[in-house]
Amino acid sequence: MGEHIIEVSSLVKRFGDFIAVDNVSFSVEKGSLFGLLGANGAGKTTLIRMLCGLMAADAGSVSLAGIDVLKNPEEVKMRIGYMSQRFSLYRDLTADENLEFFGGLYGARDTEGAAGRSRILDSVGLAGMENTLAGDLPGGISQRLALACAMSHNPAVLFLDEPTAGVDPVSRRRFWDLIHERAEEGTTVLVTTHYLDEAEYCNDIVLMHSGRIVADGGPDEMKRRIISGPVFEISGSGASFLESVLEDESWVIEFSLFGDSVHIQTEEGMGLIDVKSRLLTLAGNNQDFEIEHITPSLEDVFLRIIDQSESEGEAVI
Amino acid sequence: MIGHMIKKEFRQLKRDKRMLPIVFIAPVFQLLLLGFAANLDPQNISLLICDLDRSPQSLELSQEIVASDYFIPVGTIYNLSEIAQEMERRKASATMIVPKGFGADLKAGRSPVIPYLVDGSDSTTAAIATGYAGNIVRRYGLKYLNADSLPPLRVDVQSRIFFNPALVSRDFMIPGLLALVLMVITLVLTSLAVVKEKELGTMEQLIVTPLSTADIIYGKLIPFAMIGVLDILLIMAASRLIFGLEIAGSFLLLFAFSLLFLFNTLGLGLLVSTFSGNQQQAMMASVLFVMLPMIMLSGFVFPVENMPAAIRVLTYAMPMRYYLVIVRGIYLKGAGMSELWEEGLAMLILGILITVISLLRFRKRLE
Ligand SMILES: Nc1ncnc2c1ncn2[C@@H]1O[C@H](COP(=O)(O)OP(=O)(O)OP(=O)(O)O)[C@@H](O)[C@H]1O
Ligand SMILES: [Mg+2]
Numbered sequence: 001m002g003e004h005i006i007e008v009s010s011l012v013k014r015f016g017d018f019i020a021v022d023n024v025s026f027s028v029e030k031g032s033l034f035g036l037l038g039a040n041g042a043g044k045t046t047l048i049r050m051l052c053g054l055m056a057a058d059a060g061s062v063s064l065a066g067i068d069v070l071k072n073p074e075e076v077k078m079r080i081g082y083m084s085q086r087f088s089l090y091r092d093l094t095a096d097e098n099l100e101f102f103g104g105l106y107g108a109r110d111t112e113g114a115a116g117r118s119r120i121l122d123s124v125g126l127a128g129m130e131n132t133l134a135g136d137l138p139g140g141i142s143q144r145l146a147l148a149c150a151m152s153h154n155p156a157v158l159f160l161d162e163p164t165a166g167v168d169p170v171s172r173r174r175f176w177d178l179i180h181e182r183a184e185e186g187t188t189v190l191v192t193t194h195y196l197d198e199a200e201y202c203n204d205i206v207l208m209h210s211g212r213i214v215a216d217g218g219p220d221e222m223k224r225r226i227i228s229g230p231v232f233e234i235s236g237s238g239a240s241f242l243e244s245v246l247e248d249e250s251w252v253i254e255f256s257l258f259g260d261s262v263h264i265q266t267e268e269g270m271g272l273i274d275v276k277s278r279l280l281t282l283a284g285n286n287q288d289f290e291i292e293h294i295t296p297s298l299e300d301v302f303l304r305i306i307d308q309s310e311s312e313g314e315a316v317i
Numbered sequence: 318m319i320g321h322m323i324k325k326e327f328r329q330l331k332r333d334k335r336m337l338p339i340v341f342i343a344p345v346f347q348l349l350l351l352g353f354a355a356n357l358d359p360q361n362i363s364l365l366i367c368d369l370d371r372s373p374q375s376l377e378l379s380q381e382i383v384a385s386d387y388f389i390p391v392g393t394i395y396n397l398s399e400i401a402q403e404m405e406r407r408k409a410s411a412t413m414i415v416p417k418g419f420g421a422d423l424k425a426g427r428s429p430v431i432p433y434l435v436d437g438s439d440s441t442t443a444a445i446a447t448g449y450a451g452n453i454v455r456r457y458g459l460k461y462l463n464a465d466s467l468p469p470l471r472v473d474v475q476s477r478i479f480f481n482p483a484l485v486s487r488d489f490m491i492p493g494l495l496a497l498v499l500m501v502i503t504l505v506l507t508s509l510a511v512v513k514e515k516e517l518g519t520m521e522q523l524i525v526t527p528l529s530t531a532d533i534i535y536g537k538l539i540p541f542a543m544i545g546v547l548d549i550l551l552i553m554a555a556s557r558l559i560f561g562l563e564i565a566g567s568f569l570l571l572f573a574f575s576l577l578f579l580f581n582t583l584g585l586g587l588l589v590s591t592f593s594g595n596q597q598q599a600m601m602a603s604v605l606f607v608m609l610p611m612i613m614l615s616g617f618v619f620p621v622e623n624m625p626a627a628i629r630v631l632t633y634a635m636p637m638r639y640y641l642v643i644v645r646g647i648y649l650k651g652a653g654m655s656e657l658w659e660e661g662l663a664m665l666i667l668g669i670l671i672t673v674i675s676l677l678r679f680r681k682r683l684e
Contacts, residue, residue: 049521052525053525054521054524054525074527074529077525077526077527078527080525082522082525084518084521084522084525086517086518086521087517087518088517088518088519088521088522089519089522090325090329090519091517092329092332092333093325093328093329093332097325097328101321101324101325102522102526104318104321105318105321105523105526105527105528106526106527107318107527
């Protein structure tokens with residue numbers, strides 16, 4: 001492998017004075033599962049729309065399977081499937097009719113006959129729901145229908161914009177199984193998500209923040225690169241007090257709040273016993289806490305990166 | 318591929334429970350409402366007679382009128398100056414004046430003048446009454462005037478209609494209704510259908526497919542054009558069956574011009590949709606910026622000739638102005654291509670203009 005199916009270089013999108021996508025460059029390997037991450041408003045949807053030829057760019061270039069997408073958006077259409085962030089099926093058509101319609105637009109063979117469509121619907125777990133209106137399908141199931149509609153023509157690249165947002169964990173799992181199947185068959189999948197556990201499934205990820213790419217690489221590689229020291233999780237009622245005094249400690253490289261608990265990253269080589277005794281000293285009367293050595297999650301990585309990029313941003317101003 | 322669009326559109330229309338009534342029942346309902354309101358049976362018009370002639374002939378004419386089904390005589394006066402006061406007192410909705418010399422003119426074989434004065438606050442009644450009274454006078458006149466030997470002798474009926482110079486009758490309204498219903502159905506439905514795709518996010522999904530802009534637009538417009546054609550036929554059939562209104566001119570010519578009008582209204586629907594982000598906006602824009610001006614400025618309500626010059630200029634931009642002339646001309650006067658080609662050309666030019674502008678504004682891209 002190693003062949004790049006998508007090459008994005010210096011892509012810029014402005015809405016008036018606001019820069020939604022700011023000089024973004026990256027490339028996607030053929031057949032890989034590529035994750036595009038970032039908080040709300042980071043510019044993920046805007047970026048994907050430009051990659052699909054849905055939206056004009058202000059500068060830069062996108063090449064997909066050798067086609068200049070920004071210049072010839074129509075030429076890529078048969079090669080890509082796109083599932084937009086918003087529910088975009090016809091609610092007043094049945095599952096089967098939606099599939100027939102979208103398959104028909106692509107001239108897909110498999111969706112021409114009812115038997116073919118029912119096979120596809122089976123494969124995404126919609127057996128018996130052929131004649132249910134898409135608007136009446138539960139969220140998780142309708143997302144699988146949308147996926148089936150987006151890939152009826154076997155596109156080389158699938159763009160999925162937050163396909164699992166607001167979907168229950170079981171359905172999310174099934175959806176990702178489908179994505180994996182596709183990727184194994186050689187389809188390149190570019191997916192955006194807010195769920196960092198999902199990002200762990202990806203071969204490569206890029207993290208966007210305020211329209212810029214602030215980190216990229218494989219999930220494990222990123223963890224190694226960004227988080228050098230060990231990470232500990234402090235939980236229990238004393239955790240919040242500790243959080244307030246950690247700031248002045250030079251051996252704490254980074255700390256961040258995760259719900260009720262605090263994650264701290266310390267200098268390299270520090271062990272659990274060592275850290276615990278230091279914390280007990282700091283805690284004073286608030287001895288009621290647990291501490292545990294954890295493997296850093298992508299969340300640790302991203303909070304770290306975003307902290308850094310924001311403080312850099314401030315430094316510039 | 319456009320076939321898939323059309324099929325999908327019809328499936329959606331079929332599934333929309335509100336659609337069938339809007340598309341096929343509302344036009345007939347409007348026709349009934351307007352048809353009956355415009356012309357309740359013109360019998361029983363209370364009529365005052367002002368006999369200035371006091372001849373045997375004027376007396377006979379009064380008796381003819383009394384005998385007719387259409388009028389209830391409320392009395393006879395002999396002085397012009399009493400008309401206003403007596404009409405008020407006797408609640409007459411019309412007055413017929415028999416001028417001095419009526420009898421003498423008839424005996425001499427000359428055509429007399431019958432000024433027929435109508436209280437025109439109810440223009441429909443006025444128009445109908447003028448017609449019926451004219452028939453009675455004409456019939457009576459033929460007793461004295463030889464229609465064969467002395468052409469063109471006839472009894473004139475002059476109507477002086479106060480208050481409402483635009484005589485509107487049912488026959489005049491119904492062809493106009495064809496224009497109104499076609500506009501409402503095609504304009505509103507088209508703009509809503511296009512905007513709905515934007516609003517629900519399905520447009521984004523359509524844009525990413527290999528559908529061309531033309532496929533998207535025509536896939537949306539053709540189903541509504543078909544509905545428009547069905548409505549044309551429906552209204553024509555209903556006008557004939559319910560009100561006995563026959564097309565005086567060529568059905569095919571009227572049909573062809575109706576298609577030209579559809580071309581305009583569908584284009585306007587598309588244009589409205591390019592300015593609207595959601596269905597509510599599309600509805601508002603259709604009503605405020607297209608339907609109201611079109612109804613007000615096309616001669617549907619107010620005759621174009623009575624408008625101030627500055628406003629009359631605006632009427633030239635209304636496709637319905639031309640279509641009304643056409644549809645009334647063909648329906649009522651049997652007008653043909655030679656009289657109507659200018660209106661047809663104007664609609665064609667406007668239609669092309671509207672379509673080009675909306676195509677330029679409609680992008681197969683997101684903004
Ligand atoms: N059509 C538009 N006009 C103006 N601003 C826009 C437009 N589309 C997006 N934006 C702005 O651009 C920024 C990036 O939006 P975008 O939808 O790409 O973010 P996102 O990363 O997909 O966010 P989310 O996770 O909420 O989907 C946001 O601040 C948004 O308000
Ligand atoms: Mg988004």
